[in-house]
Amino acid sequence: MGTLRLFSVQIAIALLLLTQAKSTTTKDMPVHPNNTSTSCIADERYALVTFREGLSDPANLLSSWKGDDCCRWKGVKCSNKTGHVIRLDLQGPDCDNSEFSIQLRNSPDSLQVLNLTSLEELDLSGNHFHKRGSPNWFWDLTSLKSLDISSNAFYGPFPHEIGNLTSMVNLDLSSTDLVGMIPSNMKNLCNLEGLFFYESNINGSIEEFFQRLPSCSWNKLQTLDLYNCNLTGHLPAMLSPITNLLWLDLSSNQLTGELTKLTRLSMESNNLDGVIYEGHLSRLNMLEELTLSGNSIAIIVSPTWVPPFSLRIFELRNCQLGPKFPAWLRWQTHLNSLDISNTSISDMVPDWFWVLASSVQFLNIRDNRITGVLPSTMEFMRGEIMDFSSNQLSGPIPKLPMNLTNLNISKNSLVGLLPLDIGAPRLETLVLYGNYISGTIPSYLCKLQLLTLLDISENNLTGLVLDCQDNKSTTNMTSLSILNLSLRNNNLSGDFPSFLQNCKKLIFLDLSYNKFSGNLPTWIRQKLPSLVFLRLRSNMFYGHIPEELTLMFNLQYLDLAYNNLTGSIPRSIGNYKGMIQRRDGDDGFEYAFQQGSISIDGNEMVEYSENFKVVTKGQERLYTGEVIYMVNLDLSCNNLIGEIPEEIATLVELKSLNLSWNTFSGKIPEMIGALVQVESLDLSHNELSGEIPTSLSALTSLSRLNMSYNNLSGMVPSGNQLQSLEDPLYIYIGNPGLCGPPLPRNCSHLEPIPANQELHEDVVSFFIAMGSGYVIALWVVFCTFLFKRKWRVSWFSHCDSLYDQVYVLVAVTWASLTRRNA
Numbered sequence: 001m002g003t004l005r006l007f008s009v010q011i012a013i014a015l016l017l018l019t020q021a022k023s024t025t026t027k028d029m030p031v032h033p034n035n036t037s038t039s040c041i042a043d044e045r046y047a048l049v050t051f052r053e054g055l056s057d058p059a060n061l062l063s064s065w066k067g068d069d070c071c072r073w074k075g076v077k078c079s080n081k082t083g084h085v086i087r088l089d090l091q092g093p094d095c096d097n098s099e100f101s102i103q104l105r106n107s108p109d110s111l112q113v114l115n116l117t118s119l120e121e122l123d124l125s126g127n128h129f130h131k132r133g134s135p136n137w138f139w140d141l142t143s144l145k146s147l148d149i150s151s152n153a154f155y156g157p158f159p160h161e162i163g164n165l166t167s168m169v170n171l172d173l174s175s176t177d178l179v180g181m182i183p184s185n186m187k188n189l190c191n192l193e194g195l196f197f198y199e200s201n202i203n204g205s206i207e208e209f210f211q212r213l214p215s216c217s218w219n220k221l222q223t224l225d226l227y228n229c230n231l232t233g234h235l236p237a238m239l240s241p242i243t244n245l246l247w248l249d250l251s252s253n254q255l256t257g258e259l260t261k262l263t264r265l266s267m268e269s270n271n272l273d274g275v276i277y278e279g280h281l282s283r284l285n286m287l288e289e290l291t292l293s294g295n296s297i298a299i300i301v302s303p304t305w306v307p308p309f310s311l312r313i314f315e316l317r318n319c320q321l322g323p324k325f326p327a328w329l330r331w332q333t334h335l336n337s338l339d340i341s342n343t344s345i346s347d348m349v350p351d352w353f354w355v356l357a358s359s360v361q362f363l364n365i366r367d368n369r370i371t372g373v374l375p376s377t378m379e380f381m382r383g384e385i386m387d388f389s390s391n392q393l394s395g396p397i398p399k400l401p402m403n404l405t406n407l408n409i410s411k412n413s414l415v416g417l418l419p420l421d422i423g424a425p426r427l428e429t430l431v432l433y434g435n436y437i438s439g440t441i442p443s444y445l446c447k448l449q450l451l452t453l454l455d456i457s458e459n460n461l462t463g464l465v466l467d468c469q470d471n472k473s474t475t476n477m478t479s480l481s482i483l484n485l486s487l488r489n490n491n492l493s494g495d496f497p498s499f500l501q502n503c504k505k506l507i508f509l510d511l512s513y514n515k516f517s518g519n520l521p522t523w524i525r526q527k528l529p530s531l532v533f534l535r536l537r538s539n540m541f542y543g544h545i546p547e548e549l550t551l552m553f554n555l556q557y558l559d560l561a562y563n564n565l566t567g568s569i570p571r572s573i574g575n576y577k578g579m580i581q582r583r584d585g586d587d588g589f590e591y592a593f594q595q596g597s598i599s600i601d602g603n604e605m606v607e608y609s610e611n612f613k614v615v616t617k618g619q620e621r622l623y624t625g626e627v628i629y630m631v632n633l634d635l636s637c638n639n640l641i642g643e644i645p646e647e648i649a650t651l652v653e654l655k656s657l658n659l660s661w662n663t664f665s666g667k668i669p670e671m672i673g674a675l676v677q678v679e680s681l682d683l684s685h686n687e688l689s690g691e692i693p694t695s696l697s698a699l700t701s702l703s704r705l706n707m708s709y710n711n712l713s714g715m716v717p718s719g720n721q722l723q724s725l726e727d728p729l730y731i732y733i734g735n736p737g738l739c740g741p742p743l744p745r746n747c748s749h750l751e752p753i754p755a756n757q758e759l760h761e762d763v764v765s766f767f768i769a770m771g772s773g774y775v776i777a778l779w780v781v782f783c784t785f786l787f788k789r790k791w792r793v794s795w796f797s798h799c800d801s802l803y804d805q806v807y808v809l810v811a812v813t814w815a816s817l818t819r820r821n822a
């Protein structure tokens, strides 16, 4: 019949929790100033006493209402500035947390006795006032901002005096016996944010009701509760100007309505739930925008339904459209923005979808179980931003839309080669990880001068990585914009890719789990000055760690594990500023990840978070979005030799240090305890000898430690975190010379060394041992002594004098150095 029946209104039932919204207006407990300097204003006290005398208070709940200082009476709050009574909380037993139950004996009707000129909040809800709505004393309180008389038995028509309360912000007249249309002078309430009428017998037309609402407050009104109000008539189109409405409840009324003129139905992120049937939509001839993203609404229509509207914008993220691919979308051929991500579609993508999708600029179908293939070419589609990730799309990647800037097709089942000409010259982000793409990386990618993020990890790519240089005149390779490049987990081979010399801005580089070989490049420092994350894990790189690599000050994450590197660790390893200084948050390299996500009007159209597996604490963990906080040095499983340079202890922000499975010899750096952030420390399977430094007990963040299979001797250090580590035996196994708990061998032949004193000497010798080249690093370390509470508490609390001594030492060293340099 073309009517929008009662049910349809459930669309609009924003079930923002009623209680939540109410609690902001009614649940605030009165504050009793314990020692208020504002004793009560005499007129107000008189007014309150008079008021009280008008009440019957059988339970004597107002017994505290005596004495001079009415500000201390229960339920009364005075302004601590002016001393005026500003709040009266007399909530009755029908409400939660109530303490009062007061009724009408001869409660005063008018203001003659009442002089509470500053009262802002009055709560009389849930009492047993059974009296006409008007006259009544509280209508004269024109200063009121919040009035709650709900759940009482006031009767008669809604009083005209409401219109006097022009300061009103929250008005609650719910569940009374007041009846009829609201007074027309409510138009004066220009500050209204919340209006509650639920279970009132308004018994009239909703059009009239809306006409009587104050249009001057439409940009403020957030809550409108008209549940069960006997409203009749048509759902008013004038709803739309109430721009900030967060919560609208029109349920349980007798509304009919046609929304034939409605062009925009937008109820994003309302926690709405419910079902929209085709009948609800069948008269919305003019609808152009339907945005319900972020609700749990299901749309259920017959497979043959032809909608009367043609949408430009359709956004239904996280709602329920599936499991079948919604056939009625077929008729939406003018879509400009389409977001049906996470809508439980588990179906094959129909051919017509690509036809309508060709007009769509912003297309998001991620997080469904959509099967099928991409069209054979997408070149002439209008798409600029597309997210197909986390589906089951198969087949090859076609030539991409010419205006495309952002594409995410990660976590699908795409196969075949990357197209030789991928199109899309304006591409900025290309995210293809987690497919079965094979073949080589086409040199065409070198032409994508705007590309900042390329993630083709976890595919089946083979061969040499393109060498953009050898690309004739068509390509100008003087610089690429790329910030974030991940080729992890493929079958790529050849030398460290030389085209990276053109990527001056590169921040994140992941070549791990491939078959790259050759020496690490010495140009890396000069050509990749911005690099923060470098992962070369599980390749076949060999040769020495070039000193240049240790002079890349920004590096915060270096993983060279599982290669064939030889030689020793350059002493310059202590130079990684990125591992010495805490990130201050505005170094801006998060940008390397963030640009993979694009929002439009607050709607995430394309999402990207690095899916980065980090091996730490002995297990591989998936890091998503937190990798920027990882500070990691992993050189494990190589053929490195020599001593572990003492300078490694300057890298005080390290969270994970793994040097296991090499052939390191000599002693463990005495100052290893300086790495107070370290959560995982693995020195196992080397040839380390000597005693384990007692400073180890300063590692209070430690949760995994492995010293096994070395040649360590002497007493196992104890204290602090060391006591709580799991598998204590395993930590030290394979070191026959070690003794003391937790090992079975005791150290009776050894004198125990008092930990503090040892520590003391360690620190001093550490600073002495550092040559002038390390002054900067040392200074940084020292600053952490000064400013980092955790450090000082955990380590220095028991040796305060040490702190002074270090300070003096550093100051002297610094002074002498500056003198020498001068």
Ligand SMILES: *[C@@H]1O[C@H](CO)[C@@H](O)[C@H](O)[C@H]1NC(C)=O
Pocket: 034, 035
């Ligand atoms: C203030 O309140 C505390 C406890 O809430 C009480 O111990 C103290 O005596 C009160 N002080 C005055 C001046 O009322």
Ligand SMILES: *[C@@H]1O[C@H](CO)[C@@H](O)[C@H](O)[C@H]1NC(C)=O
Pocket: 035, 036, 037
């Ligand atoms: C309470 O108020 C009186 C004066 O009104 C003042 O002298 C006293 O210090 C106050 N006590 C507290 C605990 O604030």
Ligand SMILES: *[C@@H]1O[C@H](CO)[C@@H](O)[C@H](O)[C@H]1NC(C)=O
Pocket: 080, 081
């Ligand atoms: C007055 O009350 C406000 C809020 O109740 C409070 O934030 C403020 O600290 C109080 N001022 C004094 C002087 O007690």
Ligand SMILES: *[C@@H]1O[C@H](CO)[C@@H](O)[C@H](O)[C@H]1NC(C)=O
Pocket: 043, 111, 112, 113, 114, 115
């Ligand atoms: C109300 O207060 C005003 C000023 O505080 C005073 O002049 C007036 O007499 C009071 N009225 C009553 C009825 O107490």
Ligand SMILES: *[C@@H]1O[C@H](CO)[C@@H](O)[C@H](O)[C@H]1NC(C)=O
Pocket: 142, 160, 161, 163, 164
């Ligand atoms: C309050 O409203 C009534 C009826 O609408 C009106 O007669 C009266 O003058 C108003 N009082 C004030 C103080 O505005």
Ligand SMILES: *[C@@H]1O[C@H](CO)[C@@H](O)[C@H](O)[C@H]1NC(C)=O
Pocket: 199, 200, 201, 202, 203, 228, 229, 230
């Ligand atoms: C609605 O109106 C009917 C009769 O007109 C009445 O019985 C019912 O109580 C009303 N509902 C409310 C919530 O007042």
Ligand SMILES: *[C@@H]1O[C@H](CO)[C@@H](O)[C@H](O)[C@H]1NC(C)=O
Pocket: 179, 180, 201, 203
């Ligand atoms: C509700 O309105 C109808 C007519 O619109 C009227 O007949 C009826 O008496 C009203 N009910 C109440 C409780 O006011």
Ligand SMILES: *[C@@H]1O[C@H](CO)[C@@H](O)[C@H](O)[C@H]1NC(C)=O
Pocket: 295, 296, 318, 319, 342, 367
């Ligand atoms: C998908 O939507 C459901 C609710 O409809 C929500 O619980 C879930 O977190 C969403 N999934 C994603 C990946 O956003």
Ligand SMILES: *[C@@H]1O[C@H](CO)[C@@H](O)[C@H](O)[C@H]1NC(C)=O
Pocket: 379, 380, 381, 382, 383, 402, 403
């Ligand atoms: C690409 O963008 C240009 C202008 O920015 C526009 O003229 C052209 O029609 C677009 N192409 C497609 C296929 O949308």
Ligand SMILES: *[C@@H]1O[C@H](CO)[C@@H](O)[C@H](O)[C@H]1NC(C)=O
Pocket: 436, 438, 460, 462
């Ligand atoms: C990956 O490529 C290899 C050879 O290049 C091939 O044998 C293998 O089947 C491919 N795997 C997948 C899942 O496509």
Ligand SMILES: *[C@@H]1O[C@H](CO)[C@@H](O)[C@H](O)[C@H]1NC(C)=O
Pocket: 476, 477, 478
């Ligand atoms: C390559 O780019 C550089 C600067 O971006 C420019 O100076 C040079 O002329 C370009 N060369 C060609 C062949 O386009």
Ligand SMILES: *[C@@H]1O[C@H](CO)[C@@H](O)[C@H](O)[C@H]1NC(C)=O
Pocket: 540, 542, 543, 564, 566
């Ligand atoms: C490691 O490098 C050495 C030469 O430096 C070479 O002989 C050996 O085969 C390499 N091992 C692997 C597994 O690549």
